[in-house]
Amino acid sequence: MIECMRGLRPLVGHRTLVLVALVLAAFLGFSQATFAAAEETHGAAAESHAAPAAKHGESAVEGVVKEAEGDIHAAEHEEATEKPELPNLISVLLKMNVGGKPLAHTPVGHFMHVFEVQIFMVLITVISAVFIFGTLRLRMMVPGKLQVFLEMMVEGFYNFFGGILGSRGKKYVPFVASLFMFIWLNNMFGLLPLMTGATGAYETTVTLAVIVFFYVQINGIREAGLWHWFHHLMGSPNDAVTWALAPFMLVLETIGELAKPLSLSLRLFGNMMGEHILSGVFLVLGVMVMGIVWPNPLVGVPLHTPFLLLGLLVGTIQALVFSLLSTIYLMLLLPHDDHGHGHEGEHGHAAAH
Template sequence: MSGEGELTTELPSFVDFAPLEAHGHYFGLTKHEWVPIIMSAVIIISLGLFAIIATMRLKKVPGRLQALLEIIVEGLENFTKTQMGRAAGPFIPFIGTLFLYIFAMNMIGQIPLFHSPTSNFNTTIALTLIVFFVTHYQGVKNNGVMGYLKHMAGKPIWLAPLVFPLHLMQELLSRPLSLSMRLFGNIMGEDTIIAIFIGLSPFLLGLIPVPMHLPMVFLALLGSTIQAMIFSLLASFYIAGAIGIHEEEHH
């Protein structure tokens, strides 16, 4: 229920219980429209505090928490290097942060009274725009304006009138749309199915709800991890392509 008299397949969040008018506007947004923003802020603050606390007392002989963090960092480093090769170094923090942030946003929806911000298209398109600007900024920075345009034109040069418009449409339209819609569609679908199963439980199984949605929760946990990996993988692939790493390896 996102508002009075408005039916929805979303489960309620703690924001819905705030003593605020459902259809009122607060800084231009309704209470329901604030949900993904608040959830994203909760994740950013939580991840930031966790990182600060976990790295306050680093030791040469790591404890369990430090060992876990080192495994995660090493895994993200290897993941980025696999896609970007020798150019991976400066982008490991960006790709790693992107993965952890999206992973946390996907997972938080499995906690009662929380929602996945990535089930809202505004969140996924914002993430996509960040990747979009980083990709093309790095492309121009590493190749120069003319060099990047030449890269967009492809080879052989006589096919440029055909290749350049297609490449431009791919960069400006198809890649951003597919990147944002894939993440949004999968997470929204998972959360919607779980909400439907929870809503049907009392009717199908009696007065005492049985967690018939539990198998879907496990699938959602797997899907959330995979979607975070896919988004990060494609982001690193796009950046590497803009820099020209893939062309160098091909030659």
């Protein structure tokens, strides 16, 4: 990734890049402010003659059962727990009236509300897959800019993650690189108007973290063997004192292993949700500020634009951190012969390879 950035630098001047980013952010902020204003005024009108529409902020897992009952109390509580977020296509659509009643009350609207984030996740994945496969199909003798860019990215991934994993860990690079691409694309698409990223929902991040957990453990067992994996989990005991401490170390290391997916998922979720809420709060504030001089405004003041630029930074760093930590968890469980960590019991194993 860093290599690929370095490669891009001569192509695009710094000043042009900054200018383009600023113009883009201003445009994005402005259009999002427009949608927020529309949502505020339209939503207020829709809610005045109908029961409180179903809102997001509910986890899909328990939402399916709870919302089907549709009792008033749940709706009231939901109103209270609603988080301010940037308007997206589904939240705007749900506020609209179809044949006299809000779309949120129809079965389609209900489905769209419950699986809001997942719909965007599938959309983003399909878009990026079509883009990448379309570029790979070209296979030109003189590659175009797009192909060079993608090849540079792949090479950057191999250099960066492969450098951490060592020579025998090269085969795990596609997994962590896919993790990076998925999270990064979700974070970036979340900044576009009428889009939201799946990483701002805990369902997504906890799924990713659980996938990483099982992938790391299964590959650790397969690479090191069951006994070496267990030996590692006991803190690699090799003399009487460490063997005596091994049961305690086993408990400690097991808790440590189980805490990894928890911290991994909470970190990504907290960062992305915090950013969404921050920009959402400032977006609503912008609409309110505009409301002082223009009642029922059509556009708001795009006060949240700086936070979109911050989101660009945070999204990239968090994607990098998630995939980097997965790489490191993987590296810690792989038998490391070329890192010189001084594990006594692994020389025989290393010689066997």
